[in-house]
Amino acid sequence: MKLITESVQKIDGISLHTIDTDKYKTNTIVLKLKAPLDEQTLTERALLPYVLQSETKSHPTTTELRGYLDELYGATLNVDLMKKGEYHVISIRMEIANENFLKDKTPLLTKALTLLSEMVLNPILENGSFKETTIENEKRSLRQRIQAVYDDKMRYSNLRLVQEMCKNEPYALHVNGRVEDLEKVTSASLFNYYQKVIEEDQIDLYVIGKFNEKEVKETVSNQFKVKNRDPKMVKLNHQNVSKVNEVIEEQDVKQGKLNMGFRTNITYTDSDYHALQVFNGIYGGFSHSKLFINVREKESLAYYAASRVESHKGLLMVMSGIEFNNYEKAVSIIKQQMEAMKNGDFSDQEMSQTKAVIKNQLLETIDTPQGIVEVLYHNVVADKSRDLSEWLQGIDDVSKEDVVKAANKIDLDTIYFLTGMGVNK
Numbered sequence: 001m002k003l004i005t006e007s008v009q010k011i012d013g014i015s016l017h018t019i020d021t022d023k024y025k026t027n028t029i030v031l032k033l034k035a036p037l038d039e040q041t042l043t044e045r046a047l048l049p050y051v052l053q054s055e056t057k058s059h060p061t062t063t064e065l066r067g068y069l070d071e072l073y074g075a076t077l078n079v080d081l082m083k084k085g086e087y088h089v090i091s092i093r094m095e096i097a098n099e100n101f102l103k104d105k106t107p108l109l110t111k112a113l114t115l116l117s118e119m120v121l122n123p124i125l126e127n128g129s130f131k132e133t134t135i136e137n138e139k140r141s142l143r144q145r146i147q148a149v150y151d152d153k154m155r156y157s158n159l160r161l162v163q164e165m166c167k168n169e170p171y172a173l174h175v176n177g178r179v180e181d182l183e184k185v186t187s188a189s190l191f192n193y194y195q196k197v198i199e200e201d202q203i204d205l206y207v208i209g210k211f212n213e214k215e216v217k218e219t220v221s222n223q224f225k226v227k228n229r230d231p232k233m234v235k236l237n238h239q240n241v242s243k244v245n246e247v248i249e250e251q252d253v254k255q256g257k258l259n260m261g262f263r264t265n266i267t268y269t270d271s272d273y274h275a276l277q278v279f280n281g282i283y284g285g286f287s288h289s290k291l292f293i294n295v296r297e298k299e300s301l302a303y304y305a306a307s308r309v310e311s312h313k314g315l316l317m318v319m320s321g322i323e324f325n326n327y328e329k330a331v332s333i334i335k336q337q338m339e340a341m342k343n344g345d346f347s348d349q350e351m352s353q354t355k356a357v358i359k360n361q362l363l364e365t366i367d368t369p370q371g372i373v374e375v376l377y378h379n380v381v382a383d384k385s386r387d388l389s390e391w392l393q394g395i396d397d398v399s400k401e402d403v404v405k406a407a408n409k410i411d412l413d414t415i416y417f418l419t420g421m422g423v424n425k
Contacts, residue, residue, distance in 0.1 A: 003388045004366060006376055009217060013226035015380075018216060019208040019372055025101050027109045027209030028369035029116060032377060033090040034202040036234050037083065037170035043142075043177030044185055044193040049079035049090045050138045051190065055131075056115065057124045068115070072108055073097040081175040084381045085267070085312025086234045088175065090197075092116065093370065098209055109211055110219050117223035121198065129187040130194075139182050146176045157257035157418045158319065164247045165261040165414035169239070171313050202231035204380055208369040233383070238265050238314065245414040250421050255303065256324045257418040260334060262316040264309065265409045268382040272409075273311070274394035275402035279410075280309045281354035282346050282403070283337060284318060288353055290337040290346070295320060301330045312381050316410060324423045331415060341407040344400060351403070355395050362392065 007018045035045070059065035069075045075096040082089050096112045099105055124131065149155050159174060166172040203226060207216055241263055266276045284291035284307025295305040303321040310317065322330045340346065365371035366388065379385050386394075 003363075003392075004372060004376065007213065011217070011221050011224065013229045014203045014205055014220065014224050016217065016220050017204060017206045017376065018211075018213055019206070019369075019376075020210065020213065021208065022210045024209055024369060025098055026095050026369075027098050027112070027207065027211055028373075029094045029096075029109075029112055030206040030208075030370070030373045031092040031116060031120065032202075032204040032206070032373075032380070033092075033197060034084070034087050034204070034231070034381070035197065035200065036232050037086050037088045037173050039170070039173060041193055041196075042088070042173050043181035044190050045088055045090070045197070046081055046175060046177035047135075047138055047142050047182075047185060047190060048194055048197065049081065049092060050141065051130055051134055052119050052123055052194075053077060053079050053092065054134050054138065055124050056118045057122060058115075058118060060124055072111060072115075073102070075108070075112060083171065083173075083175050084377075085236065085310070086170045087312070087381060088173075089377075089381075092120065095369070098211075100210060109207075109209075109216065113207075113216070113219045114223055121224065121226070123194075125191070126187075129191040132187050135185070135187045135190060139185065142176065143179055143182055146174070146179050146182075149174070149176075153251075153253055153255075153257055153418060154319070154321070157259050157416060158317070160247070160249065160418070161259040161261050161317065161414060161416040164245060164416055165315075170234075171315075198226065200229055200231065202229075202380070204377070206373045206376070208372055236267065236312075236314070239263060239413075241411040241413045244412050246417075247414065248417045248419060250419055250423065252421055253418060254420070256322045256327065256420070257416075258302075258318075258320045258322050258327065258330055258334075259416045260318040260331070260412065261414040261416070262318070262338075263411045263413050264314045264316050264406075265411070266406060267314045268311045268378055268386075269384045272402060272406045274391075275398045275406040276309060277358055278351065278354055278395065278398045279341060279403045279406045280307055280316065281358050282350050283307055283316075283341050285309075286354065286357050288350070288357075290340065291318065291320070291334065294337055295330060295333050299329070299333060301326045301333065305334075311378065324419050327417055327419070335412070338407070338410070338412070342404065342410075344404045346400075346403075348400070351398075351400060355398070358395050359392050362388065 099108045291305040296302045305320040307318045
């Protein structure tokens with residue numbers, strides 16, 4: 001039985017994904033815009049969704065726009081950016097009450113789709129470009145978001161590991177762009193880039209909830225007039241590791257951050273992707289995993305120790321917080337746990353517990369409309385159709401030999417350590 005029933009229809013240059021479910025009393029709309037990560041346009045792309053969500057022609061100030069959302073029974077609107085492999089994805093989300101549960105039968109979903117269309121395809125302009133005041137306000141906010149990473153040492157060390165490990169790859173770029181590029185962005189340059197986005201990006205629109213599918217399709221056909229396009233696709237090249245890169249950086253910090261980056265040589269499209277997920281669950285994904293038990297609990301070496309997989313780039317990242325003088329020992333134990341995985345040194349109980357947790361995590365994710373979209377969007381990014389039932393069955397079918405085989409494809413690439421000033425002298 002299908003856990004999620006998704007209908008996908010191509011309407012000119014947009015893919016409309018509808019998920020008909022009566023689980024929620026609201027309807028959710030998520031618009032995804034996908035393009036390859038590009039150093040030349042990175043910062044403009046990071047700025048663009050925040051400019052678009054500030055105001056529209058019909059609601060020409062942020063106050064008026066937010067007031068209109070309040071009139072729509074407190075509809076919510078937000079934007080964000082993420083990396084999916086070497087793609088830079090803009091997400092614009094709206095959640096609105098379902099009129100079927102209200103006495104007032106105002107067509108709220110149609111109004112929300114109309115508002116989203118106006119925001120994205122017909123933004124308010126001043127002298128043929130975005131408004132200068134809006135650009136300056138949003139540049140100031142973006143600068144703060146970029147700089148906030150440097151104040152959060154856990155995020156900073158993750159960023160630095162990726163920068164060092166993927167130095168000559170687009171994946172090294174940060175979703176929020178670069179401060180040094182911000183001053184070059186003008187209302188004219190951003191508007192030119194916006195036009196390129198609307199003409200070239202892969203556009204996917206998700207509508208989740210209880211609605212008349214025919215009406216939604218008609219509204220999207222009428223409101224979202226975008227030309228057919230042939231979106232740019234990224235060809236992922238696996239990188240061979242010839243020598244482990246070790247980077248030690250000093251800052252005025254009280255706790256060391258040890259991050260280790262591995263190449264898994266497995267991505268979402270590969271047949272051993274499920275085995276990689278089970279591998280990660282046993283190795284460092286959960287509180288019962290080897291890293292947590294051995295690095296944190298048994299040896300008391302780390303305040304935290306965990307790993308995560310980047311599904312579309314083929315990376316495995318280990319994150320830990322340690323005392324400065326525990327560096328060598330922590331690196332050694334993290335490597336030992338990896339060797340144990342390659343040698344099949346894990347039990348049937350660890351396998352079954354990990355599979356149960358992964359499946360529960362997936363089912364919890366699809367309890368929310370946002371989670372449903374994020375699960376389904378993997379298929380768009382990878383250009384591969386994988387149903388959730390197939391995904392769950394795939395986890396069940398993973399054998400110990402499959403996990404060992406996946407483990408032996410994994411290579412350590414980079415060790416990054418953020419330590420205190422003068423500690424290594």
